[in-house]
Amino acid sequence: MLNENVHKKDMRSMEKKLTINDIARMAGVSRQTISRVLNNKPEVNEATRKQVLRIIEKHEFQPSLQARSMVTRKTNMIAVLLPDISNSFFAEIVRGIERTLRANKLHVFLMTSEEEIALENSFIQLAQNYNVDGMILCSPRLDEANLRKLIPRVSPVVLLNRDLDADGAACVVVDSLYGGYTATKYLIEKGHSKIGIILGPSRAYSNIQRLDGYKKALVEFGIPVEDDLIMHVEVDNKGVHKLTEQLVKKKVTAITAYNDLAAAYVIQACTDLNLKVPDDISVIGFDGSVISQFMNPALTTMSLPLFEMGQTIANTLVRMIKGDQPFERLTTIYPILKERNSTKSLS
Amino acid sequence: MLNENVHKKDMRSMEKKLTINDIARMAGVSRQTISRVLNNKPEVNEATRKQVLRIIEKHEFQPSLQARSMVTRKTNMIAVLLPDISNSFFAEIVRGIERTLRANKLHVFLMTSEEEIALENSFIQLAQNYNVDGMILCSPRLDEANLRKLIPRVSPVVLLNRDLDADGAACVVVDSLYGGYTATKYLIEKGHSKIGIILGPSRAYSNIQRLDGYKKALVEFGIPVEDDLIMHVEVDNKGVHKLTEQLVKKKVTAITAYNDLAAAYVIQACTDLNLKVPDDISVIGFDGSVISQFMNPALTTMSLPLFEMGQTIANTLVRMIKGDQPFERLTTIYPILKERNSTKSLS
DNA sequence: TTGTATGCGTTATCAA
């Protein structure tokens, strides 16, 4: 049913957008006065202001933000770079970011990198070229040297889940060590000692931390760390199924997953292997996204205040942009254990 | 642990961004030549081009896209307005949109309206003021008159789930009538006749369609339409629990929900009422988002190719922008019945 | 092949 529609900005729809000059002519004043009215400057006669406003409204005149930002050097745009917007972890954070930025008359320029390092690099460049007022950056892949080089170009920057002490940068970080530790300790206290862990891409900071927390808990309770119970997903969640099978073969009684979605795949794999969760095996997730509460059994998870994290990130950036307010260089978010039905005491 | 960090763009970090003029001076040519090199114009001597490129790379010069777009009238930005990015329905669509736009060197200016009509209005204005090259619009709330008035300002526009025949607009629409019809028919053929339906906000086009499909199926099979089995959620999914209770009181044997998340709440409510899904009651969802496959029982749902929809939307917009390619004024997406374990024959 | 002049739509500066 393809028709011959072709979009043309033809003469009819041209009605060449009005400029400040047009309004000035109509009002019989200089364009400077229009500018003053638009910017609510005090030094303009009330009568003329009324008159100008009338004409502006009558013609629904809207100033070009591009032209304005050419001279003010501000775009009111914030670049938000993250790996994947369809991951509910990020989507919920972005919701918090967007609302807070909006409240500060800032807007979101969204960039998703799909974890490709080349894209992350070029997007930061792009943000610079668009002259954004600041950037929110979740870049698990980019190495520190590159990061340090790129940050000054788009600063201020708020980094999500990277702890980097650099000028013009602040960090909001989940304490994954604490999270990994708490989850593991919880399982140990439930009587488990053969505990598998499935981690995301190994280079990511949060994964290293999570693993450290896992080990810390084991060591604390005198349980030996077995390297073959530590699994890394390298690409995406499809690998989780296979890793779960391997862990089951090794007779684990519990599995810690690096996020809720991965935990869902773990449970699915267990079901395929005719294992009941939590009766035969306990599973704990990480992040507390919506899916965790609808899974059956409902997922025990280390829950994160994602929306609030987004707000915190945006608020920090706003303070940095304003430039006269103190801000946290490093904000640490602690996940909270939400005990539901996917875990059970080993009795 | 608040420290005294205050971000200042101080002298050190100033290193005033290079302009085309700086490069011109360094290269000993006019800024025109630089511009030609940047835009890959043929009419430039190979030697000077090499020379200029060397200097550009040496200083990592990047042209200001703002200044450029002042004269070209193109920003390469596409405004994407939708109600809620944390809704996986939209998030997955945006993923498709973003990838396709990126392939066309277009970028996403994200606006979320939280279904507030005032915000939708002002965001469209904003998109105009930023002079975006086009807009993708999912605005369930805005009435047709307003839409018609605003579209010319940001055209071309692709509308999601609105069928509006307007100049400069194309539409990508889910056939919710077909979806509602198919879901209901499926349940009827499973032996159900007392079927409840839970709809989203009633004014939304897709809900009206879905209801029509529901009725069509009932009528086709000679089953009377009972108005008190038709429920509307007016605000958010919290209402679903209550509506489910009401339907259960009316002895329905099956419930159709307007999306998967709502279906999840339905199942949760059923569980709270000590009803087993699907043994005591069948539940069917809509959209086939990730949560549907991890629910237990896995959700039977009318599945939508969300990522591909995003791609279609973006592709349509790109064709409109290019202006010399035909495009579909109306693309209809048909949901596909994905039978899983939340529905059962009434025996 | 290259350079000069002009303009895009605003705000900033300074003078009236």
Place this chain on the structure above:
DNA sequence: TTGATAACGCATACAA
């Protein structure tokens, strides 16, 4: 309280 002039950084048209 207002207006004239000069930026902002680039691309376009035209001349050399």
